[in-house]
Amino acid sequence: MRTGYWISGIGHGALVTFLLFGGAFTSAPLPPVEFAEVTIISEEEFAALTRPEVGPAVSAETPAPSPPEPTPEPATPPEPETAPETAPAPVARETAAPDAAPEAVPEPLAPEAEVAAAPPATPVLPAPEDTGPRVGEPVPQEAPRVAPDAAPPPPPEAETAPVVTERAAPEPAPEPEVVVEDERPTAPDEATTEIVTEAETPAARAPGDSPRPRERPQRLAAISSGQSLEARSTPEPAAPPEPEPEPQPAPAAEPEPEPEPAPVETVEPATPAQPEPDALEAALAQALGQPAETAPQAGAPTGPPLTEGERDAFRVAVQRCWNVGSLSSEALRTTVVVGVRMTRDARPDTASIRMIGFQGGGEAAANQAFEAARRAIIRCGADGFALPPEKYERWAEVEMTFNPENMRIR
């Protein structure tokens, strides 16, 4: 017994000592905040700042103006400040370059591979527009990165990929990817959606998504095709899935998914060069339901879940047409649950609208309430609800609870 006490005492003592002197409670000092510069900026600096601003416009044109006085002024401190400003200017120009990319957009329209081919994120903006309905909603948030996503919407068109690849080849560096085409078979259909996203922000996010990998072995497979990711640690787990599709012989056996792989690979080559983004950001994006990189379509409802915003938009769209003005007071005390199957274009299958259950009123009142609910679904769904097409698996079946509690006569 005493031995135990001794061991326990020594152990606790060591622990206390460590906690007291080991620095366990010391918090890492926060990085110093640089604020002095703000105060420092006065006349000279301000002048320096303003000059550089003007500079950008003339920058290319004139070094001449700068030489006169500015040069002497550039006290080293002010310059750094001005530097950031000047930096933005160039950035804008870079963006201009992407603008040119939009031209590539038309290409992506036809094939997704195109999108990949246009590695720069710039195409993103145009792409969403083209794809409109499908990629539309999710894309907007990641605009800079999602550019490729725009392409994903066409996944069904993957079949045309071969043709597309041809186009892509001429433009950037798709040709080397011809080899990739051989690998295409490896990538599953799912890759299509993700591929796009990855194409844009592939390397950077892939590693950071460590928590997600579970859901998307296939994506890893797709990524694996682009060996650029290999260097990263996380991709490895994905490797296992890849072997399955990779077997080139498989393509013959599984011709279906192939077309999509091609775009994936094309994307990969381009991505490797890209810097890695913050893994946490990627995780956050995924948690928020953004379709970014991951490819859902594995099982039944396994895709990325709808974001709260998407659910709210759906709910608001339905309640906009839920007219209870003509309902009896008993029907207004009846809550009905209505089930409906949705088509891929986000329209309700009217024949599938059914009452799953009701509560609070009699059957007659429930029927009245159900009819009002059905009218709401059909009316506002006539043109299709604003639901993300890439998450179709999530909203293919919908159960709506129409609770008129707030609409009762009071």
Added chain:
Amino acid sequence: MRLLLRVALVLLTALPAAAQQGPLRIEITEGVIEPLPIAIPTFTAETPAAEAWARDITRLVAQDLIGTGLFREIPQDAFISRPGFDAPVQYADWKAINAQGLVTGAVSLDGDRLTVKFRLYDVFAEQPLGEGLQFGASTATWRRVAHKVADQVYSRITGEGGYFDSRVAFVEETGPKDARLKRLAVMDYDGANVSYLTDASSIVLAPRFSPDGNRLIYTSYATGFPQIYEMNLQTYAARPLGEQPGTMTFAPRFAPDGRRIVFSLSQGGNTDIYSLDLGTGERRRLTEAPSIETAPSFSPDGSQIVFESDRSGTQQLYVMPVGGGEPRRISFGAGRYGTPVWSPRGDYIAFTKQNAGRFHIGVMRTDGSEERLLTASFLDEGPTWAPNGRVLMFTRETSGAGGQPALFSVDISGRNLKQVPTQGPASDPSWSPLLP
């Protein structure tokens, strides 16, 4: 730590979304309250002579429905197609103009007999709402046929009974305010087909329909004092009830079974509530208090009576068992409450309220909860329920020496307040049950 926090945040955010199993589930708790767009193309005239009837009947059906405030008629000019009664409905044409309901009908005339048939469709569900119905009647009762059709449409869409094929008894008033002449009259619920039951030789008040709509009880000053009379609406014969020298009887109301009435009897300066068996003439006193108890009204099941009393010092509402007994006060708001009327559905009690110099028509639950005031004016009083318990009609009188009473109706939601057209000043409405 920051990393851990961010990871935790990610997990907390992701878990709920990832928890979705099965279908996507959403809850709709807010909707809109607006009239339902409905298309009512002119009914098809199956015989040339029926064309005018078809037009008139269609108009009246539309007026009934639109008058409820629950429907909005789509102008016929907007129609894309003109459906034949037996032709398949082109739902797309009606969806295009946002018609949610569609009523088609046909009218035929054989001699003096009208035959009217109709169908109702849920446009967006692309299916009929109920089966087609057909009514036959003489041309003299064409309005009733139209009301019947409207009642069916109203009932199928709202889930509540209709009230269009009903009548209203009221007191028509003529002459200056200080020398007003009053006579009993009956009209359709919409003010049409007025007929008079009494002349203006004596003052009459508070007519009340029997549950079967064949009799009327009212208060008359024919003897110089208020006295209750019963009139047979088939023969227009009237007889006094509960005659007792030295008393005044007023504020009568039928029991749901139509075999008894309750009323107020004033004797020796005290007013209490009595019941009278119309078959045996047996009279029974239900309240015994030095205060004024009046305006009794049965609950639909005939088990309770709501009435007004000033036993607490101010006019308030009380409920007691039908056989008498200790009353239970149900009104506790500021002001004075009077003329309570139990809803035919049994869910509400309508009343007149006076507070801060204004009169209101209001409703409350039978236990006094959920009080809501539906109107406010210089003088609103005497509510009566529509047969479906969804609409109230009451008297509104304007102020001043030239003030005139008129009949108004309002939905129990407080919406759709409107005046009921009458030929002259009118008061004391009493809504009949639905006609057979």
